[in-house]
Amino acid sequence: MALQDRDKKPCPGCSSCLIEPYIRCIVCGPPKVCICLQCFSHAWEDGKHQSDHDYEIIANQFSVLDSSWTAKEELKFLDAIGDCGLGNWQDVAVQVQTKTKLECERHYNRVFINNSRGLFPSLPQLTLVRRDPIICRMSEDPPRPSKETQRADMAGYTPARGDFNAEFDNYAEHDVLDIYFQGEEEPLLEQLKVAAVDIYSERLQERQRRKRMVRNYGLINIAKIQMTELGYDKVTKELNKSLNPFMKLQTPLAHDKLLEGLIYENDLKKEVKRLQEFRRNGIKSFKGARLFDQLKRRRERSNQQRTNHLSHVLNSTEDPGACCQLLQRFALLEAGHTELPPIIPSMRRAAPPLNLLDFPGYERLNEKEREMCASVRIIPEAYFEYKRIFQAEYQKLGYLKLKHARNLIRIDVNKIRKLFDFLIKECVISNGNETEEVDRFEPVNRFEPVS
Structure with missing residues (x-):
């Protein structure tokens, strides 16, 4: 629930006046997009607002400061005091419409003058979590995704229970299932039982360590990680893949800094090689370097065209008509023409004979x-x-x-x-x-x- 907007606008879908309750999008804005219930039920959209955006219901038929006063009446009451002034309770009651003069005066004195507890309860202080540039750090407990999230995309994580379906070393408890220490007389057998319990404790510690790594490195949502890696270039993907085995040896922030440092080092190496190429070709100014890059790209395009021409020749060796068209194309290219006609094959390759052994009849x-x-x-x-x-x-x-x-x-x-x-x-x-x-x-x- 939320309080009513002071400057209510008509519904952009049907242009009708918004009547509570109505829907307000919490993704679009500013300004916020508010639509009526009828347009919301028909999944109304425009160029900016989409039907799958998160939303909130705007309805003021609930109590805020007084059980006998709704939020809508509270807003009208405050607006009336601002328009009519304090003490003019008759005009304030006329503007509120649902309360009398005496009720407005008593409400003001009880809530705003004689209330020693304050208007609103104190809320706990919120703490902001810093997000690192590459990997979004998870909290101590795995987040609870929306209902639409597929369980297969969450590394075996069950949102309803806030835990994983299968633990690491999932059958570790079977080794200590039948161990009892009551009335044990043989010291050797007791030591063996204690050793088994110690081994089980180490296995539990390893299980918790792996779960902590999954949470700290944000490895629960596999789809999100894959979408993030799509934005990496080839070198970054190879570096990230090669460094994955070393993630457990350092903190998530240290791993991110190491990866960013290696990417920066690779960029510096590329720039150094580029400058060395300029020096080998006798270029000592940035203007000459720009001209060299332009000529280099032109040579690369020309070599690519020659490669494409060679592939056309190899594909047209069995078609005399296509060979003639290809020779005409080369002649136009040597003459300086840029718009070249396409090569149309004049014969169709015969399909191979059909193997009939497996067919009935x-x-x-x-x-x-x-x-x-x-x-x-x-x-x-x-x-x-x-x-x-x-x-x-x-x-x-x-x-x-x-x-x-x-x-x-x-x-x-x-x-x-x-x-x-x-x-x-x-x-x-x-x-x-x-x-x-x-x-x-x-x-x-x-x-x-x-x-």
């Missing part, structure tokens, strides 16, 4: 049918179905044309042509003793004069 195919199905990439069951459809249409009409076959099944037209030619060649169907030359090659010119 393979044993029903003869040698020619197996070769045809493998090259055309048709499985045996589909071949038998297409063959049955073609035979049924052939028996119905007495012949079967290629254009009719294309309407019977809906697959690639090239596969239909090869399948149709194979069935014609094997005398499974007939095209009525009419050739398909016109359909196979270019169409006849209809406007050619007839002799």
